[in-house]
Amino acid sequence: MGHSVGQVAGFAGVTVRTLHHYDEIGLLVPSGRTAAGHRRYTDADLDRLQQILFYRELGFPLDEVAVLLDDPDADPVGHLRRQHGLLTARIARLKEMAAAVERAMEARKMGVNLTPEEKFEVFGDFDPDVHHEEAERRWGGTAAWRESQRRAASYTKDDWKRLTREMDRIHRAVAERMAAGDPADAPAVRDLVEEHRRFISRTSYPCDHTMHTRLGEMYVADERFTATYEAIRPGLARYLRDAIAANAAAADAGGADGSAARTGQDDGS
Template sequence: MHHDAARPDPDDGLTVGRAAELVGVSVRTLHHWDQIGLVRPSDRTRAGYRVYSGEDVSRIHRVLVYRELGFPLAQIGRILDDPDADANVHLRRQRSELLDRIERLQRMVGAVDQMLDASRRGMRLTPEQQVAIFGADWRPEWVEGAEQRWGDSDQWGQYEQRAAALSTDDWEKVAAETESFEAALAHARRSSVAPGSAEANGLAERHRDLMRTYFDCTHSMQVCMGRMFVQDPGFAAHYDGLAPGLAQWWQDVLFANAAANGVDPQTAEWE
């Protein structure tokens, strides 16, 4: 079989297992990306096995960077398939956004470093320490307001127990995860993702996973939180500051996902 000299021998490509091992993701993840058309192995060996070429692996790395920056997979696919943007355009864009994120994370690390000698842990931090870790948008009264609303609930007991077990390193990770998640929310809102869509429901479930850091969050509880995000001026200002109209859109997303899981948003209670 003759091979074009300018094209690598497909037998030099990577099987899905080898590609997953080298880039640090699971085989299941690569299979999923293949199924949704995000990254597909473009070559075959002489024996007929599908393999990832060098260009495919480069695309995997671009996906990983955009995912780390909080972009939903559907949006990553649209960005990478933009006919007006080549690989260098993506690299320059990613470099700029990564530098912005690095700067934010460095500020967070500096705040955490100042607290390493503190004896108190978790959310039982002073308001000043909370702001230092989570940034200027953090409002210490959110914790106080939550305690007033739900201090007698089983979930608040879970919250106090789990929060007290977190180290400052853990809180740094939680802050980074929260920042990444809110970036994904803002991108989805700006991209006019429809409440009730698979992408929107995925964000709602990602929010439930994030809440499990503190307590076991049901869909009914998410509905109650969605109401608060719109009705509470502090929360509404926070979300709308991320993207115009985000607070109401986020409530609509949580309501739609709850309804899809058998919960009536009109009658849902904190349970």
């Protein structure tokens, strides 16, 4: 007897009204009806619905979806290849957006004193002011917030572009050490996260090892930070968190390897 319209709506996460509309426009006509006239959907109907929802998720209008699914010359393998290409392009775009979010949030790029055109040139589609209210709610009462705002207001477009390149370089270097198989507490990795800490101190607000450790935990706890680092390399958020913790522990232990002796350099300058 197939599946009822209510069952299909539950399977697919759509409303019954949506299925009725698809039927009315001929996009998804159920293969059967009960004696009372109720819609009944077969497994083939569900396969078609899955295709419809895929293209809708990618932003295709319904009339274009109908053309894609009903083209008599369509090759199933080619159809799947097209889906794969669309998903790959979307993943790449999402990674670009995640990287823009990271650049803005990492350096507390809130309330940046740039024109809309300059913001677009530096940050792309991401507007750092969007997260200003949330950041102020979380950190607005702290000296770090006030200092980051003071510094951000003084930066020019070229300053932001230079700082963005520097932070990206540090992140890529950490990801390369991870790819090479270095443990998070390796001296070379700790040197990089120490550079990361001093970068924040130099550009945004004084960032001691305690503050840096809290940031490392946030990279794992806050899904926006996690997504950004995962886009650079899977597992990088936890790896960076662990490296930051190892660097802080080495500094607390007295810096037997010499790393602690460097921790005062550039802080707050």
